[in-house]
Amino acid sequence: MNRLPYIYILFLLPMLMISLNVSAQEDYKLWLQYAKVQDSKLATEYKSKINGIVALENSETIQVASKELQLGLSGLLDTKIEVQQNIDSENALIFGSKSSLDEDILKNLKKEFDQINDEGYIIKTIQVKSKNHILITGKTDVGVFYGVFHFLRLLQTKTSIENVNIADAPKINVRILNHWDNLNRTVERGYAGFSLWNWQKLPDFIDQRYIDYARANASIGINGTVLNNVNANALILTPQYLEKVEALANTFRPYGIKVYLTARFSAPIEIGGLKTADPYDAEVKNWWKEKTKEIYKRIPDFGGFLVKANSEGQPGPQNYGRNHVDGANMLADAVAPFGGIVMWRAFVYSEHDVDDRAKQAYSEFVPYDGQFRNNVIVQVKNGAIDFQPREPFHPMFGAMPKTPLMMEFQITQEYLGFSTHLVYLPKLFQEVLKSDTYRKGKGSTVAKVIDGSLDNHKITGIAGVANIGNDINWTGHPFAQANWYGFGRLAWNPNLDSEAIADEWLRMTFSNDENFVNPVKEMLLKSREAVVNYMTPLGLHHIMDTGHHYGPGPWVSNLSRPEWNPVYYHKADKNGIGFDRSKTGSKATTQYAPEAAKIFDDVKTCPEKDLLWFHHLSWDYKLKNGQTLWNGMALKYQEGVDEVAAMQSTWNKMGNYVDEHRFKEVQMLLNIQHKEAKWWRDACLLYFQQFSGKELPKRVEKPTQTLEYFESLKFPFAPGNN
């Protein structure tokens, strides 16, 4: 019986893999892991400062806040935290809104309360009967809830709570996710499975995911969600579906999350039985008023409507010779009595307009400045085309001072590698928010436009197109969770630094070990530039394949609408490449403030990252580093591939700091990203080489396939082709 497989010992390690159901759960828990605090000194401090928790109220919101505290603290401190009925003992964690506080406490918080708005909070060490306690309060219960999450974040990120004294409040009112989810549960640009909303089982079955979705959003201050696709289906407004929407609204309410719906402009015809949807028609106006009343009867705190009108085939006021103002104001009048708002999208362009697509939204909307009702907010994508890896800020920002504009970011990676590419988007978001519109002189950043401070707007908003689906890990790629998290944090405060956000997300999601946090943070921060380099360097844009938008397709030129074809955007020919939007070209630069226009117009001052967005340049054009445009572009593509390889080698060293499940997941995904980065490099360079007629610089690797091969690739069932 000594025929024993000694090499068998070699197989002991992989065996741990089996315990993966547990880790799958870690994937599910997002940044709310509440893992046990490893630093014993800190753990001792935390425990000494938190003898028990005392809730001063029992509203639904305070209840869920209390649940969250119990869940979080029991995990972080690895001990059951008592909910006390009084604070006779020292070091209680007390939470409740302003109205629940006694005078003796209130009088010491005047300064802090003055600093915050209704959603803000105060976290402060206070004395009650000369005993120390930590108080979490705010003007509303939701403010307290946000404070609870901030307090938990302190413990999650190794921060001392000795004499804590924090007062914080959101800078933007409407912090909202847009779900492009269809009623059949497909998601228009979804790469993490399918829609969370199980319409078949609603309203009577409340999936635990709805609750955990609300918890995750509340933890980062997101306070609204648009449940359905901007390419809308009117059925969502029928009683059959409103009953289901109501159930979701009831589930989200304690978490401070309002429900919004997209309104299909032709709904009065499709479900109302009217002959028209003309916003001037009395019956149509009345239909929307009655429909709105019906909605608010079910959902008293319904947020309002999001509308995509006369865009990419969606119906709108122009079908009746009316304009965006007519349409938006009609809906605004319907929701106004109930305090609702209308978010009207500015993402419009027409195949009948021969002008540069990048100019059309500005041309169409800016003349309407000042004509919208005060409960209308115009939703503008970050750039003038469509969520490309890099775009200059949209010229509409700052150009409509009398109209509140809200930002539309895309969290789901339609053009950035789906859920297989690791791309840390807060870096992109921050680049846009910090951009200077110069509309009121230097420092008139996009952030100041959307937080309302530049033009003193009451309604302010920021929307993120969700990357959330029913995959167990919510976002398909474990690191795509950071984009959901980062969007929420920047929505709360557009001035936050993306590096600080990466730091806290990594600590909350994976580990506080500096040997993990520092290199992986580095990897995150570089990841966005990497994808720009291997997809669309130097200002290139919209050269992806058609329909699903997966992979490169610079050669596509046969689509019915000219501005749908990549060739429309790169304009590569033997003379060079790039879209001349300067004053010698489409004059798109004239849509910016003079100071900005001047910078973009002049090829010498135009940032090289935006070079080919604004200029058509010869292949021999000399870049600042002395390289020719052709060589520089080729090296950028190679650089992108190399950066992914560097990400792989960084991650491969992290096995000791993360659970094996997520470690392997990310490893597999980085392998795919590396493969696809080469695909982008090779396909684009081989295609452009036909025009440049030049050799690839030595440092660029040999193409892995022929151009014919790349052009032959078809992906009939890629997400987005559904």
Added chain:
Amino acid sequence: MNRLPYIYILFLLPMLMISLNVSAQEDYKLWLQYAKVQDSKLATEYKSKINGIVALENSETIQVASKELQLGLSGLLDTKIEVQQNIDSENALIFGSKSSLDEDILKNLKKEFDQINDEGYIIKTIQVKSKNHILITGKTDVGVFYGVFHFLRLLQTKTSIENVNIADAPKINVRILNHWDNLNRTVERGYAGFSLWNWQKLPDFIDQRYIDYARANASIGINGTVLNNVNANALILTPQYLEKVEALANTFRPYGIKVYLTARFSAPIEIGGLKTADPYDAEVKNWWKEKTKEIYKRIPDFGGFLVKANSEGQPGPQNYGRNHVDGANMLADAVAPFGGIVMWRAFVYSEHDVDDRAKQAYSEFVPYDGQFRNNVIVQVKNGAIDFQPREPFHPMFGAMPKTPLMMEFQITQEYLGFSTHLVYLPKLFQEVLKSDTYRKGKGSTVAKVIDGSLDNHKITGIAGVANIGNDINWTGHPFAQANWYGFGRLAWNPNLDSEAIADEWLRMTFSNDENFVNPVKEMLLKSREAVVNYMTPLGLHHIMDTGHHYGPGPWVSNLSRPEWNPVYYHKADKNGIGFDRSKTGSKATTQYAPEAAKIFDDVKTCPEKDLLWFHHLSWDYKLKNGQTLWNGMALKYQEGVDEVAAMQSTWNKMGNYVDEHRFKEVQMLLNIQHKEAKWWRDACLLYFQQFSGKELPKRVEKPTQTLEYFESLKFPFAPGNN
């Protein structure tokens, strides 16, 4: 500071709800919970008998078996189990296949090895050097793996392992799941989310779910899976997809699971560039030979093809004037050199055939008996129509002695309430398997037909249409997991009792507490009759709504094909109700063996559960209990509703035995089931009442709505309408 909310204490209980991410994971773990053994006496016995585990081999299969043992035992015994390099100590758990055993052990196992086939196993307490050990062995590594799962099941179900002595082997060769999954990840009849197969991320991303799917199947002996829909897309046979299929096959192989694909008969045209798919055409034959070679080059153990041909619009040999034998044999010849099989479905019926739809499959296939190649197996649904809540066994069983027939059960609840109705299907499966065909005298059960014992067939098979999707709990309804489990157990041994299966599933999935197991088992066993009663009592069938098949639609009469309309099946009129399939009617009874035909033909001997399947009877017909048919039917509908109410009250008492997450989930789902049971009762009785013209008996509750209301209901996005 004494304004403290004392009622706040009331809110402590619900707070536990927050710890649900943990429970969501329990949902995910299926019957492989491996929860700590509560019975301390047993725990002591188990620990004393399992000092450590010793693997005698290190094949991939033995490795995963070892991992499973470590995971299972560490959970059940709440202690880390050592993997030993030798068995010098007593009470080792030794596992390895026959070839790894020493002579001295082998000689004592002759009897056991004679009892088992290649997939069987032996679990036995043995002596080595006069020391006791437990040995798990078999003729193959997969047999050992099955034995490991059986051994774990002993511990999961409170069974002593004192002097264990078990030898078991599967009675059917091909135990397979059919996934009706499309390449866009929709599932034709899926009620648990969407397809598990993430084609977009394959082949390079191996989702942990693939591994846990394989573990769950292996644990119940399922050894094959058809990845794609029987309504097939030829693209699955292109290199782009075969590369992905290969990755899944590699993942499943260690778990003893073979991959099969559906073959679209017209593939030679659609992806082969041929002008025809005629099975007599040399190019077509050659195309399939070459395609098969290509598949086996990637997947040496590829299982073979499943084909739906000339059925419901699918292409097939009849398009070329050939027949099912021609089509099946052509494919059989292609896979034969590689040991593959062809599963050819008998689910055929034609709108051009005016004969009773229930007769058409028999009429078309029975004449072919003996003409199929010996690697063809004909796949027959359990009944002659289509997976109804109850159907008499399909007359083809036993009628083709020279042809192996495999059973097709539907695990997904297309006609049984989707994933919101709790229905324990093994009860249905067992009813069919125990049915007596009388083809070789009394006792010629369907089970003996499909296990090959009645007609001595080498190839035997049983297929279940999967109810698995990407919901976290796999099957949408926590109790639908029992149907996956029960199918696998009956596939292993069609003579198992559904009550015993319910008992072990409940213990493994929830609790061994008798106060839980006994009442809930009772609930499971009654659940199937409940759904029959509130949907289709007394032999009614096919009266569901159209397309999605969700809810009642006995009034539907406007569909293009007569046999698609419910009115075709219930034939209700003022004279009565039911489909006369006796010798005075469609003569479908003549397709059964004379003994069976006699029973069904005579209204006196025909089982009342099948009454209206075989007979059209007047509303005043007297049932055995003395009630008129109308009253009896109405009371059956009411009985079904009452049984669901009883299930609710049973479940509501189980809160202490199951985690709160699953407790609440099932509670919500039972509420929906109760609501929908009333919907079925009211819609059907109000409709049939138009013909009977009779009052409802007193014990039947008043209808909740009008017939007009029920007829007006539309479900455009119900699953199945995708």
